Structure formats: C-alpha cells, structure tokens
Amino acid sequence: MHDLLGLPIDASSHGHTIDEMIVIIHWLMLVLFVGWGGFFTYSLIRFRRAKSPKADYVGVKSHTSSYIEVAVALFEGVLLVGFAIPVWSNVWLSYPDENDALVVHVVAEQFAWNIHYPGKDGVFGRRDISLVTSDNPLGLDRDDPDAKDDITTINNMHIPVGKPILVYLTSKDVIHSFALPLLRVKQDAIPGQAIPIAFTATMTLDEIRDQLKKKYSLADGHLPENLSTLVASTDYNAGDGTPILAKGELLNEDAIAKLREAGISSIEASQDTPVEIACAQLCGLGHYRMRGTLVLNTPEQFEAWLEDEAAYLE
Ligand SMILES: [Cu+2]
Structure with a gap:
C-alpha cells in the first residue's frame, strides 16, 4: 500500500507513524468507496423504474444501513482516538529539551522562508520589526551582543541528521x-505566534539517494526515462581515467554519449529527490515560488557549515 500511494521516502524518525495513519485511512476509504459504490449501483438496478413503477410509501424497514453507519462512525472514532491523537501527541507534543536540540527560528513571509540560528553563544539576538529592511528581512538587531554571532539564511535551512x-x-x-x-512535517505559520515543532532527520541527501539507487541501461537506442532528473550514484570515468560523470551529477545526453563511447552500458543512478521546504498554504500570487532547500547534513558537515557562516559574518 505504501508504494501504491506513492509516498516519498521517509527521512525522519517519526515519519513512519504518519505514513501508517495515511495507509490506514486509505484502506478505510477504499472499503467505503467499494461498499457505498456497490450499494449505489445495486440501488440503481434494484429500484429502476421498470421494476418499481409506483413509489413505495413505507420505505426500508430493515436497520442494516443504520448499523453499517454506526460501525463506520465507530471505526472512525477508533482511528481518531486510538491512532491519530496518540501520533499527534507523540510527535508534536513531546518536545525535546532545548539543551539537547538544535533550536531554529523560522519566519515565513510572502514569499520566502527566513531561517535564524542563534550562533555560537546559543542565544537568539533581538529582532525588531522596525529594523526590517530588504537587506534585513528578520529585523535582527546586530547591535545586540546576542545577535553578533547569529546566522541567518533565506530559503536555505541546514540541519544535522540524528539530532532533535x-x-x-x-x-x-x-x-x-x-x-x-x-x-x-507540516505546520501552519501564524502571524503573532511562535509555534514549536520538533523532528529528527534520519538520512542525509547522499543516504536518500543511495536508497533510491537503481541500475539504468544505456544500451543503444535506449535512453533512461526522466533522464534530466537522474543523478549518478558513483563516479564514472573513461578508460583513460578522464572523468565523465561525477557522483551526484545530473545525467545528460552528452554524458550518455561519452559513457557509451567508453563502453559503459549501464549506470547506477537515482532520482534527484528535491529535499525542500514547501509552503503548503495558498498564501498569495507568489505562493508557487515559496520554496526553500533543506540541506540534510552529517553533524560534521553541519558544524563545518556553521563555521563557514560564522567566518563570513566576521
Ligand atoms: Cu506561503
């Protein structure tokens, strides 16, 4: 069912509980669809005009349909109380301690995501709406000692895997x-509220690509589907060692011609899954371009990125 629904790969520690919910709900919907659809078709045939020229003023006496209704309502109640609410409370209400977690402030605006890290001191600097300019979309007060080392980005969120x-x-x-x-993860951003959401990523982009890795044939007259969205899983070189395609590089027809020339008839590649921050609320005319990149890094890579950003600040 999971594959049938086309759910994307799950790169978080809680994601499977959400997926289980989605699968259970779809099973219920399938049963209801077939059940009610079948009943509808039966009614159309059973009570067709030729068979019932005169209206029946008494109607149905059996209570079967009421029992079915009650059973469906009960099942939905169980789904809500037994599954959905526990998932909700486990995932969203059990926040990690701020000392154990990486705390990030995310400020949405039409049409971008502003990301704010506290920097080395672990303390967020003061933000003031009167300081907001096009260069300082967060209104960060750089004169505040706590703000000196704060790191801000637009549409680009870096997080380490394995850490809340x-x-x-x-x-x-x-x-x-x-x-x-x-x-x-999906949570509405509401003006005037700072809503906490906690999650833990479990896979870096490289690991996600590894999971999606497949063999693609390059045999003559045969081009892989979705050619322009495939990335190589390893380095490919010509016989003399000239690099043709590096790991993580997008495939293109030119590279394929060179690979064939080098006698490589199939390659390992994966779909280039965008790991993105999307806006899931129609928020205005530019809603479609409110997309950011989520960079899933190893803790070491993440620390290195923080260092780079800190150096850039100085
Ligand atoms: Cu939006």
Whole structure:
C-alpha cells in the first residue's frame, strides 16, 4: 500500500507513524468507496423504474444501513482516538529539551522562508520589526551582543541528521504552512505566534539517494526515462581515467554519449529527490515560488557549515 500511494521516502524518525495513519485511512476509504459504490449501483438496478413503477410509501424497514453507519462512525472514532491523537501527541507534543536540540527560528513571509540560528553563544539576538529592511528581512538587531554571532539564511535551512530539531515557527504577514515532505512535517505559520515543532532527520541527501539507487541501461537506442532528473550514484570515468560523470551529477545526453563511447552500458543512478521546504498554504500570487532547500547534513558537515557562516559574518 505504501508504494501504491506513492509516498516519498521517509527521512525522519517519526515519519513512519504518519505514513501508517495515511495507509490506514486509505484502506478505510477504499472499503467505503467499494461498499457505498456497490450499494449505489445495486440501488440503481434494484429500484429502476421498470421494476418499481409506483413509489413505495413505507420505505426500508430493515436497520442494516443504520448499523453499517454506526460501525463506520465507530471505526472512525477508533482511528481518531486510538491512532491519530496518540501520533499527534507523540510527535508534536513531546518536545525535546532545548539543551539537547538544535533550536531554529523560522519566519515565513510572502514569499520566502527566513531561517535564524542563534550562533555560537546559543542565544537568539533581538529582532525588531522596525529594523526590517530588504537587506534585513528578520529585523535582527546586530547591535545586540546576542545577535553578533547569529546566522541567518533565506530559503536555505541546514540541519544535522540524528539530532532533535526544535523549530519555532512564525509568519510576518499571512498564514503560511511550513512543509518538509520528506520529513513528514507540516505546520501552519501564524502571524503573532511562535509555534514549536520538533523532528529528527534520519538520512542525509547522499543516504536518500543511495536508497533510491537503481541500475539504468544505456544500451543503444535506449535512453533512461526522466533522464534530466537522474543523478549518478558513483563516479564514472573513461578508460583513460578522464572523468565523465561525477557522483551526484545530473545525467545528460552528452554524458550518455561519452559513457557509451567508453563502453559503459549501464549506470547506477537515482532520482534527484528535491529535499525542500514547501509552503503548503495558498498564501498569495507568489505562493508557487515559496520554496526553500533543506540541506540534510552529517553533524560534521553541519558544524563545518556553521563555521563557514560564522567566518563570513566576521
Ligand atoms: Cu506561503
């Protein structure tokens, strides 16, 4: 069922519980669809005009349909109380301690995601709406000693895998929705509120690509489907060692011609899954371009990135 629904790969520690919910709900919907559809078709035939020229003023006496209704309502109640609410409370209400987590502030605006890290001191600097300019979309007060080392980015969120992330989410203008599809995270961003969301990523982009790795034939007259969205899983070189395609590089027809020339008849590649921050709330005309990149790094890579950003600040 999981594959049938086309759910994207799950790169978070809680994602499977959300997926299980989605699968159970779809099974229920399938049963209801077939059941009610069958009943509808039966009724159309059974009570067709030729068979019932005169209306029956008494109607149905059996209570079967009421029992079915009650059973469906009970099942939905069990889904809600037994499954959905526990998942909700496990995932969203058990926040990690701020000392154990990476705390990030995310401020949505039309049409971008502003990401704010506290920097080395672990303390977020003061933000003031009167300081907001196009160069300082967060209104960060760089004169505040706590703000000196703060790191801010636009549409580019870096997080380490394996560490709890605690996001405080808000919005500068309208209601947006912070969605990380691969991490099964989705939460509305509401102006005037700082809404906490906690999650832990389990896979880096490289690991995600490894999971999606497949063999693609390059035999003559045969081009892989979705050619332009495939990335190589390893390095490919010509016989004399000239690099043709590096790991992580997008495939193209030119590279394929060179690979064939080098006698390579199949390659390992994966779909280039975008690991993105999407806005899941129609928030205005530019909603479609409110997309950010989520960079899933190893803790070491993440630390290195923080260092780079800190050096850039100085
Ligand atoms: Cu939006």
